[in-house]
Amino acid sequence: MWTLKYNDSVGSLSSFGVADLRRIRKNLLTDRVTFRVDGDSLLSLPTFTANAPLEIFYGDSRWFAGIITQTPLHCSPGGEEYTYEVSGGWWYLENLIFQQAWKEPIDPTASSPTLGDVYKSRVILGQDLSSARITIGEQIADVVSYAISCGANLAIGNIDIPVLIPFDECKDLSCADVIRRLLRWVPDTVYRIDYASAVPEISFLRRSQMAQVSVNLSTSVEEFSIQPRYDLQIPAVVLKFEITNATNGKTWKESIAQKHPIDCTGTELKAIVLTINLEGSKANYVIQNIVTEPIDTSSVSWWKAHVPSMGNIPSESISVGGVSRTSSLPNELISGNVANWMDQTTQTDVVRCKISYADASEAIVDREVAVRIIATDATSGTYKKLTSLATAETVPENLAEQIYAAVNPLQYDGYVVTVSSEIGEDYFGKVLNISGAQPVWETMGAVIQEVSEWVDSGKILVKFGPAKHLGAADLAELTRSGRLLFESRNYNERITAEATGNGAVEQGIYSRVDNTSFGTGKYKMIKFVDPANSGKSVQIDASDMETVVDAAVKFREEDVCESGILKKRYSLASEPYTT
């Protein structure tokens, strides 16, 4: 007993005037139901309006559920009629662009921005948001979940395809295109929607997972065709992964071969040889050379090296005393920068001492000299730190074996048409065996790719064979899955929100300083010499004041008469003293 539910109305097909009911299901395409309604005319509106949900039941079990997508009107001398097309759950996947969450800073101006999820239609297949590699089955489930979250009337059924693939970066693909793209790696997969479930449940089944159904050629078979596809059998699958790594801008190639069977060479005729680019590692290091020297404040040469003005003073005349430091670190930074990442202690050190010396032009007693240096416990050498690292994409495990398993078994390509009083067996999503003829067909397990059912006549068309729409029909198409695959360049960026290789390089904060100062020097003697005549000189030598121990010669005011006018002036003189 067939019934139809439209809006809130439930009735038999005839009560709605439905005739020529047909269901067409093709692998990875939208399930469709078509029918016409008796009594529709040019002047009437369609019985069923577009975008409305419609369900068809056979007995107590739901046979189809979908939304009305087309209502074309046909007019001919024989009459006028609307035909209707109702699309199943795959329709949602065809009409929804898949988007994935990417990490991006919520407030890019913050010093340590918090990352949030931003959905983008640039997607990386085979990767979850923790950067882990996920299987084809998990990726498909993620796509379907996304569609459900966007309103698709679907539930997730059996999706068990434990095959890892290279990260596949693409953009602006519908959910259906994404699934088709994924299933190129496992072309023996068929999707099926179980409309009997409360919510239509979508499953993806590989050939080995499908239930078997048998057709006996001696009963109800109206038409039959079959062709063994020896031409699609392959002797070997060799995957050649090419990885380009980079360190500080220098790149090198790395090649990894994966093959099945293990002893194949890739030179076999019809062997699949795919070159797959994987994103390599990118590492950036910051390297700093530094030179340090011990701080020897008791050494006259150390002071002469730091106080340029002492350069011409004979070393033997210099005495150093009263040394003090603000740091106790042993070495001085001579060249290079010391950054925090070097894990070395560094301090600004002000080194002071009192020097006394005498040369031909001056004699100094206890002049304070200060030098500001960078003291450190670092020693001379080259320091290196990794500032950014983008790890290489790993090679998917057992991918060659999985492709081999999907493509190597002998496939049978053909169709069978059965006619009975009622639509009975549900063939779609199963593998077909043929009995009543050659024994080999009884266990051939041909993948059913398409089923068309005419409810009125009880006719069923079952097409089986390789998935042509997945490119498994010939070797050239098989290799296309590799030709169209490029390495994902953003798989790290998706997780970290950082452009690969853009690690911040911390600059050194300490570098050598040359900064000396003299304190209040005690000149014992200063000699001025006329450079044009060395015989002319002025020598001020405190030791010349031999008579008095404590005598200070300084400017003092005195009266003078200048041409009869009383004035004052300053004269350099000591305090009066007696002898």
Next chain:
Amino acid sequence: MANEFLTRVSFAGVPHMLPHSSDTSQATLYPITSQDACQLYWLLSSLDVSYAYSVNGSQISRNFSAESTMIPKNRLIVPPTLYTSGYDSATQTSYAMNLYMGNVYFDAADNSKIGFKLTVEETDGFNLINLRLNPIPGMGSVSRTFTFIGKTLTAYLNYNQSSVASAELASFSLTPQFFTI
């Protein structure tokens, strides 16, 4: 006319070697500033004295000068003295003027007040009159003020009251002449 010069001096504007005395009772040209003292000591080349007086109806007029040709540089060693004297036989009077700058006086409490001893005197042989820059106790006197280097001074014509019926100091002036530099 003198050359430019520069020399260290005492607070009074005169050489340190000069006797400096705080007994200003001897200073008749007092108080003058140290600037004035400096100018007089180093640049004064002459003093022109002019006065006129009458006693018992007799008119007497006098004009004379005292000079010092010692150039400033030498005054560092030798203090200048401007002295002159004369005798008028017609009236039987003698007259003199003396500005001695070998001693310098100052106020111990305010050493900006400087002084020299300046003498201008005319007298007859009978001590009937005596013209000075100070009055003489016991004698009558008439006086006249005059200005010298900005300071107002007073000249006195002292006379014997028993012998002189009338006395008048008609004028008195003291005019300095300085070296020019």
